[in-house]
Amino acid sequence: xxxxxxxxxxxxxxxxxxxxxxxxxxxxxxxxxxxxxxxxxxxxxxxxxxxxxxxxxxxxxxxxxxxxxxxxxxxxxxxxxxxxxxxxxxxxxxxxxxxxxxxxxxxxxxxxxxxxxxxxxxxxxxxxxxxxxxxxxxxxxxxxxxxxxxxxxxxxxxxxxxxxxxxxxxxxxxxxxxxxxxxxxxxxxxxxxxxxxxxxxxxxxxxxxxxxxxxxxxxxxxxxxxxxxxxxxxxxxxxxxxxxxxxxxxxxxxxxxxxxxxxxxxxxxxxxxxxxxxxxxxxxxxxxxxxxxxxxxxxxxxxxxxxxxxxxxxxxxxxxxxxxxxxxxxxxxxxxxxxxxxxxxxxxxxxxxxxxxxxxxxxxxxxxxxxxxxxxxxxxxxxxxxxxxxxxxxxxxxxxxxxxxxxxxxxxxx
Numbered sequence: 001x002x003x004x005x006x007x008x009x010x011x012x013x014x015x016x017x018x019x020x021x022x023x024x025x026x027x028x029x030x031x032x033x034x035x036x037x038x039x040x041x042x043x044x045x046x047x048x049x050x051x052x053x054x055x056x057x058x059x060x061x062x063x064x065x066x067x068x069x070x071x072x073x074x075x076x077x078x079x080x081x082x083x084x085x086x087x088x089x090x091x092x093x094x095x096x097x098x099x100x101x102x103x104x105x106x107x108x109x110x111x112x113x114x115x116x117x118x119x120x121x122x123x124x125x126x127x128x129x130x131x132x133x134x135x136x137x138x139x140x141x142x143x144x145x146x147x148x149x150x151x152x153x154x155x156x157x158x159x160x161x162x163x164x165x166x167x168x169x170x171x172x173x174x175x176x177x178x179x180x181x182x183x184x185x186x187x188x189x190x191x192x193x194x195x196x197x198x199x200x201x202x203x204x205x206x207x208x209x210x211x212x213x214x215x216x217x218x219x220x221x222x223x224x225x226x227x228x229x230x231x232x233x234x235x236x237x238x239x240x241x242x243x244x245x246x247x248x249x250x251x252x253x254x255x256x257x258x259x260x261x262x263x264x265x266x267x268x269x270x271x272x273x274x275x276x277x278x279x280x281x282x283x284x285x286x287x288x289x290x291x292x293x294x295x296x297x298x299x300x301x302x303x304x305x306x307x308x309x310x311x312x313x314x315x316x317x318x319x320x321x322x323x324x325x326x327x328x329x330x331x332x333x334x335x336x337x338x339x340x341x342x343x344x345x346x347x348x349x350x351x352x353x354x355x356x357x358x359x360x361x362x363x364x365x366x367x368x369x370x371x372x373x374x375x376x377x378x379x380x381x382x383x384x385x386x387x388x389x390x391x392x393x394x395x396x397x398x399x400x401x402x403x404x405x406x407x408x409x410x411x412x413x414x
Contacts, residue, residue, distance in 0.1 A: 010166055010194050013060045013159045020059050020092065021163075022049050026171040026304065031275055036291055038298045043168055046284055046310025050084040050116055052236070053164050053308055054151075057186055058085030060160030061149055062093060070095050072146045077101075077137035079130050079235045080109030081309050082151040087117030097121040098146070100137035102129055104232060106313035129232060131240045152184030153243025162190025168304050169198055176301035177203040179294065181286035181308050182215050182257070183237030185246030191306070192253035203297065206254040207290040209234035209282070210261045214242040215250055219257060223247070233262050233323070236283030236309055258293050263327020265289045266320045269312070282320075284309040326404070329384040333403040333414050334394070335365070337374045352393045356382035365413070376403075376413055 025044045032040040045053040062074060073096030076086045083099045090097035099113060103125045113123060124140075127133045130151075141148040150157060164187065168175060178195065182188045192204045208215055211231020218225045218241075226241045242250070250257075265282050268289035272278040287305035291298070325331035338344040353359070361378030381387060394400050403410045 008155060008159045008162060008190070008193055010159060010162050010190075013056075013156075014163050014166060016060055016063050017056055017160065017163060020049075021056055022047065023167055024048055026168060029276065032288065032291065032305075036295055036298060036303075038300060039302045040291070041172060041302070041304045042278075042288070043164065043304050043306045044278075045164065046278065046280055046307045048309075050081070050088050050112070051310045052081035052084065052281075052284075053161060053187055053306075054078075054081040054085035055088055056085075056163050057152075057154075057157035057160035057190070058082060058149060059089040059092070060163075061154060061156040062086070062089045062095070064156050065147060069147045072144055073097055074149050075100070075137050075141045075144075075146045076149040076151065077130060077134040078151055079238065080105050080113070080311060081236055082149075083113045083123075084109070084116050084311070086149055087113045087121045090120040091116060091118050095120065098124060098137075098140065098144075100124045100126060100133040100140070102127050102133050102232075102235075104128055105235070106311075106316065108313040108315075109311050112311065129230070129240065130238065150243075152186030152189075153245050154186075155245070157186050158190040158193070158246065158249070160190070161187045162194040164306065165191035165194035169195060172302060172304065173199075174302055175199070175202055175304055177205065177294070177298055178304045178306065179205045179207060179287040179290055180306045181237055181283050182206040182208045182242075182250065183212075183239045183283060185215060185242045185250050187306070187308060188254060189246045189249035193249055196253050203255045204253060205290070205294060206250060206257045207260050207286045207293075208257065209237050209265065209286065210259045212238040212240075213259055214239050215247070215257055216259060218242050218247050219251060222251075231262060234265060234282040234286070236281055236311075237286065256294075258290055260286055260289045260293075261327060263323045266324035267327060269320055270324055278307070279310050279312055280307055281309045281312040284312075325380060329387060330381045331360070332379050332381070332387065332390075333361070333410065334377045334379070335374045335401040335403060335409070335413070336377050336394070337399040339398070347397065352390070352397060353379070354381075354386050354390055357386065357390060374401075378414075 027042045075098045077100040126136045180188045232238045268285040358380045
């Protein structure tokens with residue numbers, strides 16, 4: 001595949017979307033620019049009408065269909081953002097849509113889908129992952145002779161998402177590099193297909209969550225590959241298998257592909273909120289979270305980070321903070337066996353904890369044997385460097401197990 005082989009018509013897509021999508025801001029970020037010694041811009045698709053870029057592909061696809069394919073309505077499977085795009089499109093075009101979503105989809109996204117779709121849509125919650133609900137959606141589509149609207153592996157979807165790249169180039173023709181999140185690959189495919197055509201020397205870096213490396217594994221196998229077990233935390237990019245078509249685009253057009261730890265993504269979510277008042281979902285933070293991995297390549301250059309979405313459920317913030325603290329080395333869990341003598345707990349507080357250490361969790365594992373049973377203790381540090389001293393003091397006086405170093409125990413107890 002090369003730029004002369006593309007059949008994508010970005011100009012027609014832009015015309016279809018002209019009065020439907022919001023032309024989102026390309027914002028210069030002074031803080032990130034100073035930190036990375038580059039000109040960092042944020043493409044704010046979190047400010048899109050449905051708070052993600054997904055509306056572009058969904059509307060472009062549905063509005064391109066002949067009336068004969070819309071008679072029995074449309075169906076989609078989505079972790080949330082594609083669903084909102086399809087719902088909004090159904091409402092605008094006044095057609096019937098059935099939307100399959102994983103049962104773990106945040107309530108906020110379900111509410112948004114209902115709001116954007118109104119009476120034109122029906123939601124079906126099924127399965128634990130996107131791939132689970134996709135299977136059910138395809139079966140329903142065949143049964144009802146409806147038209148399936150794929151979330152990423154389709155030329156019209158890719159074409160619509162590519163208008164993000166068109167807007168970037170129009171607003172910043174001197175762009176040197178773009179960092180784009182990758183889930184199913186629709187955004188990365190469309191954006192790179194457009195930008196590599198109008199500016200072949202632009203560098204495009206694809207970034208995935210560490211726990212859902214569908215593109216990375218596909219590149220290793222030189223074909224789409226199913227990742228059986230994925231971390232669903234970055235729900236907007238938690239896909240077990242990249243699309244056949246999107247894989248070809250990404251393989252040919254992305255200059256590099258990197259994985260970003262979920263904890264790093266959480267730290268970025270909190271920083272964007274605290275420092276820039278930007279609310280992003282985990283997938284939306286991927287590009288900014290990856291900046292440190294490209295520090296050498298981007299120094300002195302004009303760099304765009306695509307903020308792909310802002311549909312973050314406030315109920316997840318505690319989990320996000322916890323994952324961030326763990327990643328930053330500021331939160332640690334232990335199993336502590338206290339000696340059977342009076343004052344043992346007082347000894348722990350006065351002689352083990354540092355002046356800025358804080359106990360955030362304390363519970364005995366054996367509820368009926370507190371005298372002899374170990375306690376689960378969570379401690380939050382002010383500085384990462386304080387951990388060595390804490391650990392040495394703890395080991396000198398108590399029998400302990402570091403749960404952060406034992407993935408099995410950590411998952412079971414914490």
